Amino acid sequence: MDWLTVSKVVLAFALLLMASRADWRTREVSDVYWLFLGVAGMAFLAVQMYLDAADLSYYLILLPIAVVFLDIFWERKGMFEDGVNLVPLLLYVATFASLAWLVIEHYTELYLWNLMIIPVMFAIFIILYQFDIIKGGADAKALIALAIMFPVYPFIGSFPLIAPPTELSEFILPFPLLILFNAALVSLAVPIALLILNIARRDVNIPAMLFGYRMSLDRAEKSFVWPMERMVDGERRMEYFPRSSEEAGAQFQALRAAGVNEIWVTPKVPFLIPITISIPFSVIIGNLLFLIIG
Structure with a gap:
C-alpha cells in the first residue's frame, strides 16, 4: 500500500472534516485549514517527485504553485494599484516564466502535464468562484488546496473501484x-x-x-x-x-x-x-x- 497516498487522503479528509464542523456550527472557517492543507500538499508533492526520481528541473513547479496559492491569503494592493507594486509583479513574472520554461523543456513528457494540472485547476476554480458557480470563498480555497494535494488520481490497493482506463x-x-x-x-x-x-x-x-x-x-x-x-x-x-x-x-x-x-x-x-x-x-x-x- 502506498503510504504517501494514504497519508494524503487521511490528512485531507481530517482537515476537511474539522473545517466542515466549524462551518456548520459558525458558518466561518479559518484560513489556517487551507494554508496547512496547501503547504502540506506542496511538501507531499516534493516528496513524490523525489520518490519518482524526477528531473531536478521539475521542482521548479513548486514556485508558481506557492506564489499563486499563498497570494490568495495575502492582503495586498493590486499589481498596478496606486502605481506599480514590484513585489507581486516580480513574483508573477517569475511564476509565468518558470511555467513557460518547464513547458518548453518538458512538453513531450506526461509527467509535466500531470504537474500542470495544479495551475490549471487553480485557474478553473478561481474562475468558477468569480462567476459565483462556487459560492463560498472557503469552498474555493479548499478545492484549490486539494488540487495541490491530489493533482492526479490517488490509487490505494484496488481503489478506486472505477479507475481511469x-x-x-x-x-x-x-x-x-x-x-x-x-x-x-x-x-x-x-x-x-x-x-x-x-x-x-x-x-x-x-x-x-x-x-x-x-x-x-x-x-x-x-x-x-x-x-x-x-x-x-x-x-x-x-x-x-x-x-x-x-x-x-x-x-x-x-x-x-x-x-x-x-x-x-x-x-x-x-x-x-x-x-x-x-x-x-x-x-x-x-x-x-x-x-x-x-
Missing part, C-alpha cells in the same frame, strides 16, 4: 474536478434526507418537504436557515428557493407581525460538507464518467 483519460476529468463533481452529486442527497425527515415527522407538504422542514419562528431566527415562507400583500406564500440572507430578517419580522408561529425553512448546508464527503467517495468509488467512456 488509461493515463490520458485522467485528463478528461482531473481528480480535483472530480471532487467538485462528486460533491455536487452528494448534494443531491439533501432533498432525499429532508423527505425522509418530514415523512418521519408526518409533515406532508409536497413539494416543500423536499426542500425544507417546519420550525418555530423563534428558533428559525436564531438558526442557519432561510425562510421558505414570506408575506406578500398580506398573504402567506411559499418560496422554494430562497437565497437572500439580507431579506431573511425582514421576512421573519413580517411573518411575526402576521401572527405566524411556525414556518417552513430550508437549511443553509455548507457546500464544504459535500466536498468533505466527496474525498472518500472519490478515492473509493472513483469517476462514474469512466463507466460511460470506459
Whole structure:
C-alpha cells in the first residue's frame, strides 16, 4: 500500500472534516485549514517527485504553485494599484516564466502535464468562484488546496473501484474536478434526507418537504436557515428557493407581525460538507464518467 497516498487522503479528509464542523456550527472557517492543507500538499508533492526520481528541473513547479496559492491569503494592493507594486509583479513574472520554461523543456513528457494540472485547476476554480458557480470563498480555497494535494488520481490497493482506463483519460476529468463533481452529486442527497425527515415527522407538504422542514419562528431566527415562507400583500406564500440572507430578517419580522408561529425553512448546508464527503467517495468509488467512456 502506498503510504504517501494514504497519508494524503487521511490528512485531507481530517482537515476537511474539522473545517466542515466549524462551518456548520459558525458558518466561518479559518484560513489556517487551507494554508496547512496547501503547504502540506506542496511538501507531499516534493516528496513524490523525489520518490519518482524526477528531473531536478521539475521542482521548479513548486514556485508558481506557492506564489499563486499563498497570494490568495495575502492582503495586498493590486499589481498596478496606486502605481506599480514590484513585489507581486516580480513574483508573477517569475511564476509565468518558470511555467513557460518547464513547458518548453518538458512538453513531450506526461509527467509535466500531470504537474500542470495544479495551475490549471487553480485557474478553473478561481474562475468558477468569480462567476459565483462556487459560492463560498472557503469552498474555493479548499478545492484549490486539494488540487495541490491530489493533482492526479490517488490509487490505494484496488481503489478506486472505477479507475481511469488509461493515463490520458485522467485528463478528461482531473481528480480535483472530480471532487467538485462528486460533491455536487452528494448534494443531491439533501432533498432525499429532508423527505425522509418530514415523512418521519408526518409533515406532508409536497413539494416543500423536499426542500425544507417546519420550525418555530423563534428558533428559525436564531438558526442557519432561510425562510421558505414570506408575506406578500398580506398573504402567506411559499418560496422554494430562497437565497437572500439580507431579506431573511425582514421576512421573519413580517411573518411575526402576521401572527405566524411556525414556518417552513430550508437549511443553509455548507457546500464544504459535500466536498468533505466527496474525498472518500472519490478515492473509493472513483469517476462514474469512466463507466460511460470506459
